[in-house]
Amino acid sequence: MPADLAVIGLGHLGLPLAQAATAAGVDTIGFDTDPRPVAELAAGRPPVDGSLTASEIRRMLSGGFRPTTNPTELGRVRTAVICTPTPLGADRTPDLGAVAEAARALAARLRPNTTVLLESPVHPGTTEDVLRPLLEAGSGLRAGRDFHLAYSPGRLDPGNRAHDFAHTPRVIGGLTPACTESAAAFYGRLTDKVVRARGTREAETVKLLETNFRHVNIALVNEMAVLCHDLGVDLWDVIRCAETKPFGFQAFRPGPGVGGHGVPVDTIGTHRPLRLVELAGQVNERMPQYVIQRCATLLNEHGKSARGARVLLLGVTYKPDLADQEGSPATEIGRRLMDMGAAVSYHDPYVADWRVRDLPVPRADSLYEAAAAADLTVLLQHHRTYDLQGLAVKAQLLLDTRGVTPAGAAHRL
Template structure:
């Protein structure tokens, strides 16, 4: 059966978009070549590894390969499938849709540059099946100029069609936040920028079926730069409060009380809170180095340095606390609480817990962890022991590090049981634990 929409890439961007489309009554198929095997970066796998023919929900949920990254839950996937969502690994189906939205991951490579490989691969597959009058929209976070440059070139060369004349091409920054039950597709304004005004209007007509408000950008690059600004805004402001955390500790000032008071200002201030790192799927971009020829964003570069230092600062604070109690990191029993990047989600993408655990192990600590969303966890190629009894583990550990305050944690009770508790999120009651 033909579909109105193809979502290409079923990770943390694509699955929620497909869910919103299905809920709006749009016939939707989801294409991802890694569905059948679960291949691709583990952090961006869909919530489940879907078989090529997943019209029956049984194989989907009985494979034992449920990978909950916080994009969707198993019941939500069941409902989508029951309402007609069709995951597929057959690229020929892409030639039967009116709208194709590319939501492939854009991971950061070892050199710090964004890896556009998944995007170019998806573009080539789509180009070979692209029909006239199709609307192609990119939602993956990319540097400004990517849609009009690399993506347009691949689509035109592979299809023989011309963007803006034979098919519509647009960009829309993704604004999905995993776990946010307050703001979804329906009540979050959608920014659209097209190659031509007709491209913009075609994309706006599609998103108008999903959201209450569509905001038209002047063009493709403006829409791409919206994503850049929103991502960098988060990282720069987190870096500011992370630096404030270090400063306030040195001054003997309670930063958490400072933030509590500052956020009462009704204008000119938005509260951000420090932590052991940033994590998440959004990668800050300073546009330095090739292929960019513009001046790099120095503030973003500095923010990356500040945020990247936080796991080491947490280790320093942990070592200092142990030293104050006559212990060293070497040989110390250290319990990590919450190893995901956000509370109440299983998504571990970019979580600072991994670097913290790695450094502690390298220093000779005996590391264990507890996380209700992570049944098994490995660091340096070795499994990290998981605490079965949380309170007993906290009482036994020389130091407990709270990295993610999941709602299931009784922080008051943990503070009583733990020998030493370092709260990196400011979530414990005042005076109950040492805070970052």
């Protein structure tokens, strides 16, 4: 049966869009070539990353949301949004394979006057130079004349209730002014504010700037963390004071690494690389090794070797209070500890099974007992369920990589 919207790609971008559209009364189908997530969603089961709960999925289904693997459904919609993943390839540029596959499936069924949007993170020029030719060749239609084409950068902060889909402004850049307005009319049904970019390339570059801004600033405070530790300066107190400045400063905080789905892009085709972003990536990629260095030093200072030490890792997800492990530095930290001969275990209220090198890592059932038994406990992620004061009392040795324990209660990054 016809629908208003097809969301192509039921991952971390597509599902929240489908949820917002369904809640707004938009008749929505969710298309994915992988039958597994489709079957799970159709059965009312939530995604493994914990981005949506079972009750939220059931609410979507009762609101008319229909997950499907049937590509013929794509030819019955007014708006189609491509939300497929674009992981970085070996050349450090987004892999557009899934976007191209989605474009071909849609093009074979594309009808005149359809609005086609791309939300996947891509390098500037992708909508016009890659997506447009695929859609036109497969459909025989012309973008900007027979159908509308636009780009809108995905803006999601999982778990942030204050800035959910409806309360986060959407940037829209169309191939033509009419394309922009058609896309803006669609997103205007889902969000409070729509911001019009000059074109698709400007909208694509918005995502590039926003993602790189985060990584560059995290790299700065990560370098400050290393420096301040060497100087004997409390960086967390420095940040607390600095963020009282009402202009010219935005607080970022260091950590054991940078996770999440938004990866920095420092190379755009044959253009000059973004050297600052490249350097920031190097800084952030070194943080897991710095955590290992601090672990080994702390153990040594307490008369213990890393080899044979019992190390408990707390929080293995990339963000607090979520199950999503995308890009979490915990995996590399666990691997490096194992390489040093440490006996690694973990605790995370959102992760029932955690593996490193495809091997299961023992999960602590009793948090306080495990912390008391471990030679070293490392807080990698600050879930709200953790009683930090209690952990500081129970743990023999506690390394806090997030700076959230009470002052003097633990060793901080």
